[in-house]
Amino acid sequence: MAKIVVDPITRIEGHLRIEAEVNNGRITDAWSSSTMFRGIEKILKGRDPRDAWFWTQRFCGVCTTVHSIASIRAVEDALKIKIPPNAQLIRNIIIGIQNVQDHVIHFYHLHALDWVDVTSALKADPAKTSALAASLSDWPNNSPAYFKSVQDKLKSFVASGRLGPFANAYWGHPAYKLPPEANLMATAHYLEALEWQKDVIRIHAILGSKNPHPQTFLVGGMSIPIDPDSQNALNADKLMEIKRLLKKAQDFVEKVYIPDLLAVASFYKEWAAIGGGVGNYLCYGEFPDAAGNQWLPQGAILGKDISKVLPLDQKKVAEYVDHSWFEYASGPEKGLHPWDGESEARYSGPKPPYEYLDTDKKYSWVKAPRYDEKAMEVGPLARVLVAYASGHKEAKAAVDLVLNKLGVGPEALFSTLGRTGARGIDCLLIARQTPTWLNELIANIAKGDYRIHANEKWDPSEWPAEASGYGWHEAPRGALGHWIKIKDQKILNYQAVVPSTWNASPRDARGQRGPYEAALVGTPLADPAQPLEILRTVHSFDPCLACAVHVVDATGNEVIKVKVS
């Protein structure tokens, strides 16, 4: 038995460490640890609830809108604020393009190098690459000359002997299976996607001043004014620019990302039987219309049983710290609901520098959230499964199309490959749907409705002395929830249970593994000194660790007991 450590796990957001036990070329056990802690919720205590979105936005600069959305929803829930239709639609557009851009960046810049050997691209025949690309899609950048120019750039880069971020990777690893032409095509699209992502996300800058960290959210609405007759507001010119960028986003997803995903996946079908994980899926649903009906449905799926989708109850969320560097005043082995949560940091790991963590005891800054006592996977796979199992028309069509193209059944979804494929399906669905919210916004403005904010409760003197609420959101990485308690116009308690807390979770009181840990068990390793396969499965979740460790309790030592209604 050998225990291997991968730290840092790169091409993710944040600081993640994996320790794994390897026997006969296979992982037999695994531990997921986050090694960075900031304590932002503790810092939130006593501050203005209207500011919370701006603070919690800094949980993460990658999924840079998601905590803002969950936060303003939580405060609006607590204060019973109904936002104007325009604000709802602008939020949907912001959420939509965030998901689309984030998924594409994940595929090309964070995940692709697990499947694509860049050095092999140097051996490709540009003419054959061109033929391959043209057989997959009518994307215009597909001539032999184009792929030759990309290859030439790559050659001169490699020849410089200074490989920069591409140095020292697992190039030539036996687990890389793509032919050189597919590698060259994917490398070309890696570079194109880098250009594309910065353009399409300008939608956030138009609607929200900048990205990352758009500065436009308000409790009660949005701060981008609407007035077709003003150059300082959302007008026809800006709306048309958004329309153009949404089209550009959709084109790239349909003509580059999805064809590439299918092409790459077809060479790695064995990964449809690896990396299944906990088999329980949680989705909060997203994209509400003016009446609050969600375009993507919410629900839970247990034990990979897609014949039924269970309705959700927020009271069933609880967090454990038996293997996390925190202590509860109420003692170990009990989970706490977010409204009752505590987060006293008590580091008990080894003193740095260290080689191994003591994984029998506490080993992570991530807590262990459980839904109805069960470890749950969240993310695009959960979202797509819940939509598919709920009979969502577009989701069903997209899933069936992908399964047919790959010649696999729905059971293939419960895997590393399924997770990566579901992200593409999710991206495609949202890329196609987002323009409809823009059209609705334009139609609403045409009717003369310029409202972007519900002012009635902006002034804290209008608030009740005490209030509590929660806000749910489907972030690119999955189910995100913020829970808030307000007292005397200040934050009394603030808790966030975020996607990567669910997925990167360590073991709970009962010893149940978290989703990364469970998914790694059984993964083959061709060469434990070059654990490429660990990266494949962990990256398929799209980890976001700064989000996961946020320490949520704003109450310090004080234990607040709240009756959960």
Added chain:
Amino acid sequence: MSKQDDDVEKGLVERDYSNREYSVGEILRERGVSRRDFLKFCSAMTAAMALPVTFAPKVAQALDEVKRPPLVWLEFQDCAGDTEALLRSANPTVAEIVLDILSVDYHETIMAAAGHQAEAALEKTITDYKGKYLCVVEGAIPMKDGGVYGCVGGKSHLDRARQVCGGALATIAVGTCASYGGIPAAVPNPTGAVGVREAVPGATVINLPGCPVNADNLTATVVHYLVFGKIPALDGHGRPLFAYGKRIHDNCERRAHFDAGQYVEHWGDEGHRKGFCLYRMGCKGPATFHNCPTQRYNDKTSWPVGSGHGCAGCSEPAFWDTMGPLYKRLPNVPGFGIEHTADKIGIGLAAGAAAAFAVHGALNAIRKDKEPNDETREG
């Protein structure tokens, strides 16, 4: 290098680059960046550095001569927002220039290698190029309890910062966290978070605060160094004057409305729609030094005030505590905007910031003896 890389070099690469190093300008042309685009980039950088237009040819000439210096990018208590800002950089286009002007040898978010192989890449650069590499730091450094609140590869952020920043030619602290501790350092600063200058007192550090950093200012700082062979002149908070020499209020496109007493009173009201001054909605522009109004973000698309939200003051030390709440207007309501009133506001807030610093035990950051002397300014 792996065996495969060797094969690639032997078998597939026709040109031999090994005899001499190529300049940034040559490399860019090799990569298909036209001379025209290159000159456009030089002009943009000249503007970002607040230099006269006549400097553009000098920037071009200097870049034609400098070689690709190595850069390592460390992430500590961060959110990767500054990394994302880098990915959105438009002047120059992100991939080409950052990969081509510099050799980014270590950056956890983008690098292909992981684990031991990633560690080895870092070790190699900081050993082979000791005293010659640039270091960029993103995120704060937790000092409390022996640094247990932040580790990579089993090593504390503090140890890593001392090792890597200590051996760098210069360290660029990007974002407010790396500059001054930022959000994790906000009261009650649970992890003892500080900026690089305080964690590694001996290092040469340039602060580029902002939440996140404006990537154009980062590129301009690097180019400034490449062109002039020294780090830019800094203000009392370690910020380059070319980017932080003026108050937001001084360059604000809505300044005329402030002077005319035309304010937004409610979100979405007529004044808001017509682009009036956001001062009464909590804008911190009068107390904040940053070039947002001129540089803007995302290929110059917009900036907070331009999209109808007030400035949060994010480039000022300890702004999380001294500038908040977000929607509370600055003290000493001036009524009509006259210059000395805005000056008073600025002074008042600077005093507030100093008090907060003292509270956080971060007094060093504003002490005279921690300021760069002429020697360090010469790089």
